[in-house]
Amino acid sequence: MHTVPPQHPQWTVAQFAEQSGIPATTLRYWDDEGLLVADRLVNGHRRYTYGHTARLQMIQMCQALGCTADEIRLILDTPDPAARARYAAEKLPEVLEKIEILRVAATVLRHVAECAHPDAASCGAWMREQLPDDARPAHRPPRRS
Amino acid sequence: MHTVPPQHPQWTVAQFAEQSGIPATTLRYWDDEGLLVADRLVNGHRRYTYGHTARLQMIQMCQALGCTADEIRLILDTPDPAARARYAAEKLPEVLEKIEILRVAATVLRHVAECAHPDAASCGAWMREQLPDDARPAHRPPRRS
DNA sequence: GCACACCTTCGAGCCGACTCGAAGTCAAGC
DNA sequence: GCTTGACTTCGAGTCGGCTCGAAGGTGTGC
Incomplete structure (x- = not known):
């Protein structure tokens, strides 16, 4: 071949x-x-x-x-393989997280394509359960004034 | 909860x-x-x-x-759930393909992070084997002049 | 009643990644 | 030698998504 x-x-x-x-x-x-x-x-x-x-x-x-x-x-x-390796090692977790987000998104899309919610926001409840932690708002209460 | x-x-x-x-x-x-x-x-x-x-x-x-x-x-x-469902159905294959590309990319990154090729292009040979068809050039010979 | 932090709008600017148009070069065919 | 078509460069424009700065309003504490 x-x-x-x-x-x-x-x-x-x-x-x-x-x-x-x-x-x-x-x-x-x-x-x-x-x-x-x-x-x-x-x-x-x-x-x-x-x-x-x-x-x-x-x-x-x-x-x-x-x-x-x-x-x-x-x-x-980059001519230096070590620098490239370092960059790749840094980038890898980002890519893995992106894959995770896309997988959740695919689940959401399948759901929307089949169930046709009355409004899109109603999916929010179960999306919240599945997203990786750093892909959603922190939900810690802000220091109130 | x-x-x-x-x-x-x-x-x-x-x-x-x-x-x-x-x-x-x-x-x-x-x-x-x-x-x-x-x-x-x-x-x-x-x-x-x-x-x-x-x-x-x-x-x-x-x-x-x-x-x-x-x-x-x-x-x-979009107030119409059917329109949203249609859009979701269209988008889904794109997302699945993107996941596939990212998975290959993750493999490449792992490889680069560990093996540190002398030059990045040398990974090309086995990348070609793994990418989904529509994520790479067609390789059909262009009509020559 | 004044300072100060925080809010508002609006217009302009920036950035990455193209995308387009004008003007000129080059090679093949008649 | 002239047309034709594909190529070249260069500068400017477009588009999406912010990002900034100026000028002014709001509200709480002293």
């Missing part, structure tokens, strides 16, 4: 845009920003190869994680 | 901000935008109650789902 294609094809920005589903304008923007730097022909035209598709996947995944462009560059381009 | 507190306390915007972790400026903005509309005293000052904490949870969950303010208003305020 994944046999190396003959002749290492390369694509123009428009071709790569069509192939990847990312608008050409965005690809150019990412190139300018150093997020996904295209190869260049002598005339300055951009060319994309298989290596770019791999990096593109990483970028899309990082975006799904809610990373900013700066963070994506950090995790993809 | 959740005994109704005596006297139904209400909080000022600053108190509610401290309690919820949302900046007061943002609460005012959400009030203006109709996302989380505060009660008002006769002098115009905002007051928040337990009902607002429930709605706040919904808002935060919707934000975690990547909803825009418009969408949040739609799902929370």
Whole structure:
């Protein structure tokens, strides 16, 4: 599987845009920003190869994680593996919590899709039971005046 | 559990901000935008109650789902339960896919945190195997010129 | 009755991530 | 050699979601 294609094809920005589903304008923007730097022909035209598709996947995944462009560059381009490992270790719990929230959300959506509450707020009671602690208001009484 | 507190306390915007972790400026903005509309005293000052904490949870969950303010208003305020149910049914697959992506991402992060690859792109090979189909470039060869 | 903390509105500014338009370059085909 | 179409850069605009600052109102304590 994944046999190396003959002749290492390369694509123009428009071709790569069509192939990847990312608008050409965005690809150019990412190139300018150093997020996904295209190869260049002598005339300055951009060319994309298989290596770019791999990096593109990483970028899309990082975006799904809610990373900013700066963070994506950090995790993809930091030459020091230890720094990257530290960043990954920091990010992991955030991702796990996000998964937990989304799972609760999926439950809520399934409920709303089937039961059609008279008003959405009435779901609040059981949502409160399921959300992880740090995804909801503290409920400690504020110091009253 | 959740005994109704005596006297139904209400909080000022600053108190509610401290309690919820949302900046007061943002609460005012959400009030203006109709996302989380505060009660008002006769002098115009905002007051928040337990009902607002429930709605706040919904808002935060919707934000975690990547909803825009418009969408949040739609799902929370549409009087027609059927429309809400339709929206929820549409949104559910997106959420499930997002969970899948995040789970792969968590695996990647765990890997990066432990193994510290020489360069991040070298993870690409096995990432390609695990991502759901629509979260990666199509890899169909573009029509060559 | 005055200070002071806290509240109000309103308009402007900021930030990230695009998105668009104008003007110019380049290569292939007729 | 001229058209055509796809490419280039650069600057400006858009959009969502805040965030800030100014100017003024409110209410409690001394």
